[in-house]
Amino acid sequence: MAKVTLIPAEENTGIIFKRTDVKKNQFIKAEYKNVSSAQLCTTISNSSGVSVSTIEHLMAAIYITGIDNLIVEIDNNEVPIMDGSSSDFIEIIKTAGTEEQLKKRKFVKICKEVNLKDGTKSIEIKPNNFGLSIDFELSYENQIIGNQKNKVDFYKDQLKDIYSSRTFCLYKDIEQIKKAGLAKGGSLDNAIVVDNDKVLNPSGLRNKNEFVNHKILDLCGDMMLSGSRVLGNVSCKEGGHKMTIGLLKKIFEESSNFVLIDLENIELITKDLKKSKINLSATA
Numbered sequence: 001m002a003k004v005t006l007i008p009a010e011e012n013t014g015i016i017f018k019r020t021d022v023k024k025n026q027f028i029k030a031e032y033k034n035v036s037s038a039q040l041c042t043t044i045s046n047s048s049g050v051s052v053s054t055i056e057h058l059m060a061a062i063y064i065t066g067i068d069n070l071i072v073e074i075d076n077n078e079v080p081i082m083d084g085s086s087s088d089f090i091e092i093i094k095t096a097g098t099e100e101q102l103k104k105r106k107f108v109k110i111c112k113e114v115n116l117k118d119g120t121k122s123i124e125i126k127p128n129n130f131g132l133s134i135d136f137e138l139s140y141e142n143q144i145i146g147n148q149k150n151k152v153d154f155y156k157d158q159l160k161d162i163y164s165s166r167t168f169c170l171y172k173d174i175e176q177i178k179k180a181g182l183a184k185g186g187s188l189d190n191a192i193v194v195d196n197d198k199v200l201n202p203s204g205l206r207n208k209n210e211f212v213n214h215k216i217l218d219l220c221g222d223m224m225l226s227g228s229r230v231l232g233n234v235s236c237k238e239g240g241h242k243m244t245i246g247l248l249k250k251i252f253e254e255s256s257n258f259v260l261i262d263l264e265n266i267e268l269i270t271k272d273l274k275k276s277k278i279n280l281s282a283t284a
């Protein structure tokens with residue numbers, strides 16, 4: 001069990017995890033440079049080796065709710081999986097509320113196409129001056145998951161089907177995931193479990209594209225590790241955490257790939273949030 005506390009932070013703080021169960025070197029900045037593992041989930045570590053894993057669904061919730069500055073206190077090394085989606089994190093942030101800060105928000109604007117390929121897997125990002133879109137295609141031999149494709153514009157589309165989509169695994173892979181020490185207590189309560197030709201969860205799927213929608217959610221959470229918000233159109237085929245982190249590294253390797261800008265003219269807030277009027281300060 002882990003206890004997570006979200007604490008409002010000053011402008012230009014970014015997203016910082018604080019491990020309250022260790023005495024020294026407690027802070028880990030949520031940045032692609034600090035990713036120490038991207039197998040199965042995203043893990044960040046500081047230079048003293050203090051780490052937090054499975055940060056991606058919380059990072060996606062932070063992205064979607066428009067939070068730029070936050071201290072995430074946690075008394076364990078793994079963010080709770082909750083129901084396998086970002087729903088609970090989004091709900092708690094909406095309940096606590098967020099507050100507008102004075103400094104202009106920084107964006108990473110992509111200036112030219114950057115791409116990565118690895119066998120049949122690929123990811124690319126192209127310029128988009130006004131938002132972030134993610135186009136994802138997955139392809140599984142399993143007939144239930146099969147081939148799914150979806151494209152989401154994070155500032156134009158409703159995101160509920162994205163943030164409520166759960167992580168998934170094949171029944172035969174559960175043992176391997178447990179051996180890696182992740183998804184402790186992994187069960188039908190926190191993942192979609194697929195056996196050959198059926199979904200084992202009694203209530204079935206939450207939406208018809210739940211598998212690919214969860215991959216879009218993961219990608220969004222990992223993009224938040226740019227340290228700012230990225231403006232671009234991402235297309236990914238069969239990728240995952242490793243590929244997204246690889247793309248971020250490649251973008252920042254070459255200064256002509258991007259420019260850091262302030263934006264004030266466009267109201268970059270996701271549609272879901274516009275509906276729930278929020279103006280409290282964030283403590284959850």
Ligand SMILES: [Zn+2]
Nearest residue numbers: 056167214218
């Ligand atoms: Zn995930």
